[in-house]
Amino acid sequence: MKFYLSFLFVFFAAFLEADNWWIFFNDKSCSKEIKLAEKSIERRLKQNILFDDYDLPVCLDYVNILKEHDLIIRHHSRWFNAVSVSLSSLDILDSLLVYDFIKDIRPVVKIEIKKDTLLTNKTLDYSHYSRISNILEYGPSFNQINMLGGVDLHNLGFFGSDMTIAVFDAGFFGVQTLPIFQSLWDNNQIIDMYDFVDNDNDVFGGSTHGTMVLSTMAGDMADSLIGVAPEANYMLFRTEDSASETLIEEDNWAAAAEYADSVGVHIINSSLGYTILYDDTLNSHSYTDMDGNSTIITVAADLAASKGILVVNSAGNSGNNDWYYIGAPADGDSVLAIGAVNNAGEIASFSSRGPSYDGRVKPNVCAQGVNTIVADMDSTIRVANGTSFSSPLIA
Structure with a gap:
């Protein structure tokens, strides 16, 4: 598996210059406590939604090991059991292959935005907007x-x-x-x-x-x-x-x-x-x-x-x-x-x-x-x- 990942990294490097990567973990073995605000718990209880492993945070022991490398932690994701990181060099990926707690590594995808059309300066005529029986003046x-x-x-x-x-x-x-x-x-x-x-x-x-x-x-x-x-x-x-x-x-x-x-x-x-x-x-x-x-x-x-x-x-x-x-x-x-x-x-x-x-x-x-x-x-x-x-x- 490690050889396969290493091959993929070489392949990625040939086709893609990515600064930011997802690092997915195998488990949450050191995460025991769900940390949610009272309002979040209330919202779930009202809808009879059970708590599950998605609610456990990522294992901080794994995160701390990653911090020993030349990378920046961007975000933690309990839902994906992962962190996103910024790398100064793709060579750092090879140094991560030794860790058995890492399940997968892949680029953070960049996404195209389809913009809204520009604002117009159209003159607005308010006179025909009825307010009869309405408590607000729209x-x-x-x-x-x-x-x-x-x-x-x-x-x-x-x-x-x-x-x-x-x-x-x-x-x-x-x-x-x-x-x-x-x-x-x-x-x-x-x-x-x-x-x-x-x-x-x-x-x-x-x-x-x-x-x-x-x-x-x-x-x-x-x-x-x-x-x-x-x-x-x-x-x-x-x-x-x-x-x-x-x-x-x-x-x-x-x-x-x-x-x-x-x-x-x-x-x-x-x-x-x-x-x-x-x-x-x-x-x-x-x-x-x-x-x-x-x-x-x-x-x-x-x-x-x-x-x-x-x-x-x-x-x-x-x-x-x-x-x-x-x-x-x-x-x-x-x-x-x-x-x-x-x-x-x-x-x-x-x-x-x-x-x-x-x-x-x-x-x-x-x-x-x-x-x-x-x-x-x-x-x-x-x-x-x-x-x-x-x-x-x-x-």
Whole structure:
């Protein structure tokens, strides 16, 4: 087995320059204690979900041995019984082959992002948005909420209170200062945040994409934009590096999902639809991999769902290009994949299509993703296109 792995590493080196790798362990023999927050335990008990080996952390003895080598531990994964590491040289891989506790080593996959279309500067006419019998003043955001029955729920007093929603995105520029989010801070509704790209607590840089996504959920600006769940609690997690233009790495998303599970999140909104980007024959992926079982991100999303979390993910924006189909993790069998429609309920041309490769219906549902009302980095209310903005309307 060790000879086979060594041969693979030489083969990888010939075709692939990877800095980051997964190291999978054989067991969790030194892990005895499940470490989950009380809210996570409560969520599972309410749904009669049993605890299992997936809930045990990785063996720290193994991790400490790895730290003796010239590598950096990026993330621990209890679900995959693995760590992701950064290497300064592929030669380090050979030095790891002596350890019997290592089951497998493979590259952290980089993933292509299908971007949303640009914001427009369309002038918004508020005059025809009725507020009769509604307790909130929605302005132009009325339609995107009303078409899902959200206005009726608001009128009945359901605003998302007592729910915790984790938002996975590329950054939340300005959320800490913009007036449209002031109520979140006043009411202590942003209860956690973490940057899984840079491994720090500053999520307010990187991108405005998460800002726009969050505004459709939690925005509170009368006569302009009201979110679907303005009274929910939110956790903001940066999982994508927008500076890399088109690539993110799968271990960031998986790490965020595991953390969300451990602290008691009820819902994950991931407005990030990914397809796999490798041209070499050794590591290439295609539509055949959109089968619900082939990518780390999809497996992580399904595991999150198995722990009682509702995982909501944008279907992607590839409906009018060569890829065409949904991306990961929208292909997961336990992931609610969200497509985009216009304000009349007609499918958007860019919305990624199904089915999954194994024939399951995807997307599962749709929401308004054409001319969706969002808040930009300066609280300007604009319209934007993309399944990134239909997904949070469902979440």
